[in-house]
Amino acid sequence: MSDRIQKATPLSFDALASIFDDQRSLPTEAQSALYHVFADAASDGPLRIVEPGAGTGRIAILALAAGHHVSAIDVSRPMLDAFSARLESLPNLASRATLLVRDATALPLDDDNFDIGILAQVLYLIPDWARALDELFRVVRPGGEVMLAQERSTMSPALRERDAAWRMAVESVGYRHMPQQPDDAEAVAALEQRSKRTAEQVVATWSFGQTCADADAGPQRLRPLYETLDDEKWKVAVERFGQWQRAHPVDAETWLGGSVELMLVRGTVPEGQR
Ligand SMILES: C[S@@+](CC[C@H](N)C(=O)[O-])C[C@H]1O[C@@H](n2cnc3c(N)ncnc32)[C@H](O)[C@@H]1O
Numbered sequence: 001m002s003d004r005i006q007k008a009t010p011l012s013f014d015a016l017a018s019i020f021d022d023q024r025s026l027p028t029e030a031q032s033a034l035y036h037v038f039a040d041a042a043s044d045g046p047l048r049i050v051e052p053g054a055g056t057g058r059i060a061i062l063a064l065a066a067g068h069h070v071s072a073i074d075v076s077r078p079m080l081d082a083f084s085a086r087l088e089s090l091p092n093l094a095s096r097a098t099l100l101v102r103d104a105t106a107l108p109l110d111d112d113n114f115d116i117g118i119l120a121q122v123l124y125l126i127p128d129w130a131r132a133l134d135e136l137f138r139v140v141r142p143g144g145e146v147m148l149a150q151e152r153s154t155m156s157p158a159l160r161e162r163d164a165a166w167r168m169a170v171e172s173v174g175y176r177h178m179p180q181q182p183d184d185a186e187a188v189a190a191l192e193q194r195s196k197r198t199a200e201q202v203v204a205t206w207s208f209g210q211t212c213a214d215a216d217a218g219p220q221r222l223r224p225l226y227e228t229l230d231d232e233k234w235k236v237a238v239e240r241f242g243q244w245q246r247a248h249p250v251d252a253e254t255w256l257g258g259s260v261e262l263m264l265v266r267g268t269v270p271e272g273q274r
Pocket of ligand 1: 012013014052054055056057058059073074075076079102103104105119120121122126
């Protein structure tokens with residue numbers, strides 16, 4: 001990881017760009033619900049939207065599809081390259097998209113330049129996350145909106161137990177999970193502190209999961225998430241997890257799942273804050 005990226009985020013997404021959409025794409029109903037949020041906001045014509053940490057464009061593409069102009073900022077070039085590749089087959093959308101490799105804490109953008117700013121699943125990746133939020137409030141005009149899109153998930157007991165065992169196995173060979181800071185509640189409180197008023201809505205809910213047999217078929221699938229572990233340590237972590245599984249046998253058809261609520265928390269940018 002280069003020093004520049006290391007400073008902007010302790011977890012680089014460079015190695016994840018090729019698998020992000022496979023693993024994290026939103027279900028069709030959630031995409032449709034979010035598209036309608038953006039389409040409703042377009043009643044007065046196309047808006048200027050900025051999304052720091054836009055990644056492969058999972059959210060930004062829906063705003064583009066609703067007719068808006070989107071500036072997508074991300075510290076990871078491979079993530080934005082994947083976004084760019086998606087836009088190749090969507091020339092109408094591409095003409096309204098600007099993609100910039102930059103850090104969310106130092107946006108290369110003028111004050112009051114956007115109608116809406118969005119942060120989706122990114123604040124906890126940024127050590128100076130409060131500054132990233134301040135930057136977004138700086139570039140969105142007074143009366144405009146800053147939105148937090150939060151995926152709030154709940155795991156079934158079987159998945160929670162397995163997840164804890166896996167985390168312990170990778171941590172036993174030196175992997176350090178990032179603290180979830182800010183957590184969802186802290187991020188909402190920080191938005192409220194900076195906003196004139198706020199509103200919260202559940203945009204979509206869905207279930208996820210797989211059988212234990214399917215999950216067992218592919219720990220290798222998770223390998224790109226642990227690029228800081230060398231192959232030897234990875235092998236030991238997988239073996240230790242295997243030992244835990246043998247000590248806690250479950251039926252191959254056991255469902256490892258949970259549910260997700262996609263929340264949109266919106267804050268209005270106050271007048272005269274500078
Ligand atoms: C979990 S992904 C979410 C992507 C997108 N917002 C979405 O919901 O699909 C987080 C993204 O934030 C980016 N990121 C992390 N730290 C950043 C920073 N300091 N400045 C800009 N982008 C950052 C990562 O490179 C990654 O693409």
